Structure formats: structure tokens, C-alpha cells
Amino acid sequence: MSDDAIPPRDPSGLTGWMKVLLFSSLAVNLLIVGAVAGLLLRNDPGSSGKPTAARDISLRDMGYGVFGRALSKEDQKKLNRAIRRQARPLAENRRELRRQTQLLVEALRAEPFxxxxxxEIADQMQTQVLERQRIAQDLLLAHIENMTPREREAYARRLERKLRPKDDRQR
Incomplete structure (x- = not known):
């Protein structure tokens, strides 16, 4: 046998850099899904440690922070009431996210990995998160459609102000 023998190939067919790229991509996806799921599943600060009930969820909790904060206080209340009317589908969504999170934990511990x-689980979690955001988007857009031109203009000004860098907001 000569020293020029070809080293055995990895059975997966992936080169070293491809494995690093695949793992990095997976890690970034997990971080994003984990962060969003964590926000959605977090416990209420100052509560007894019980998860936030779907009826207590606001537009901000559903990924529309700046858009919700730019609404007038009265509009925020109206929209949050509309969100509370969606308590059942939101609670089902939250239960599914929790189930998928548990599946993810099990998959992370599995050997062989x-x-x-x-x-696959991360993709399913992303689907749940997108469904939750779709509910919020539909409610927000329906609310905006019912605004008068003057209310929409005021909302646009507040939104524009909220989107400016903090240093520019004072001007």
C-alpha cells in the first residue's frame, strides 16, 4: 500500500467548509426562532410565574412593537381588544409553539444528532410565528382601513417619528 492513498470520503458527501456553513446556518435559524419563540412564550414580568394568557397579549407582544406604539392610546386600546377577541387561536398557536419547542429540545439532545x-422543527416553529404575525397584521390593517384620512396622517407622523434615530427625535 502506498502513502499516496486517497483518504476515505465522509459518507455524508459534505466537505469541511460545507459542514461549517450548514451548521452556521442552522445555528442562526435556531437563534432567530428561539428569540421569537421566547418572546411569545415568555412569562409575565412581576407575575406568579404563570405564562401570559392569550387574553393579555397586545400588538407589541406579537411582533409589531413600533407600529403599535405609533397608534394613539385610544387606538392601542381598540386594537388590543380586537387581539383579545382572537384569544382562542392565539392560545392554540402558543400551545403548538410550546410543543414544538419541546420537540426541538429533544432533537438537540438526540444521539446521533x-x-x-x-x-424541520425550526421551520415548523417559524410557520407558527408567521401565523401569529399574520393575525396581528390583519387586525392592524383592518384598524388602519377604518381610520379617517386625518387619523391616518397623524398615525403616519407618529410612525415616522418613532422610526427616526433617537438623536433626531428631539428636533
Whole structure:
């Protein structure tokens, strides 16, 4: 046998840099899904440690922070009431996210580790998060459609102000 023998190939067919790229991509996806799921599933600060009830969820909790903060106080109340009317689908969404989070934990601990299974679960979690955001978007857009031209203009000004860098807001 000569020293020029070809080293055995990895059975996966992936080169070293491809593995690093795949793992990095998976890690970033998990961080994003984890951060969003964590926000959605977090406990109420100052509460007894019980998860936030769907009836207590606001537009801000659903990923529309600046858009909700730019609404007038009265509009925020109206929209939050509309969100509370969606308590059942939001509670179901939250339960599914919790179930998927548990599946993710199990998949992360599994030996042998299956990155495709983790990716599949992360994709399912992303679908749940997007559904939650769709509910919020539909409610927000319906609310905006019912605004008068003057209310929409005031909302646009507040939104524009909220989106400016903090240093520019005082001007």
C-alpha cells in the first residue's frame, strides 16, 4: 500500500467548509426562532410565574412593537381588544409553539444528532410565528382601513417619528 492513498470520503458527501456553513446556518435559524419563540412564550414580568394568557397579549407582544406604539392610546386600546377577541387561536398557536419547542429540545439532545430534524422543527416553529404575525397584521390593517384620512396622517407622523434615530427625535 502506498502513502499516496486517497483518504476515505465522509459518507455524508459534505466537505469541511460545507459542514461549517450548514451548521452556521442552522445555528442562526435556531437563534432567530428561539428569540421569537421566547418572546411569545415568555412569562409575565412581576407575575406568579404563570405564562401570559392569550387574553393579555397586545400588538407589541406579537411582533409589531413600533407600529403599535405609533397608534394613539385610544387606538392601542381598540386594537388590543380586537387581539383579545382572537384569544382562542392565539392560545392554540402558543400551545403548538410550546410543543414544538419541546420537540426541538429533544432533537438537540438526540444521539446521533440529526440536523435535518432540527431544521424541520425550526421551520415548523417559524410557520407558527408567521401565523401569529399574520393575525396581528390583519387586525392592524383592518384598524388602519377604518381610520379617517386625518387619523391616518397623524398615525403616519407618529410612525415616522418613532422610526427616526433617537438623536433626531428631539428636533
Amino acid at each position: 440529526d440536523p435535518e430534524r432540527v431544521r
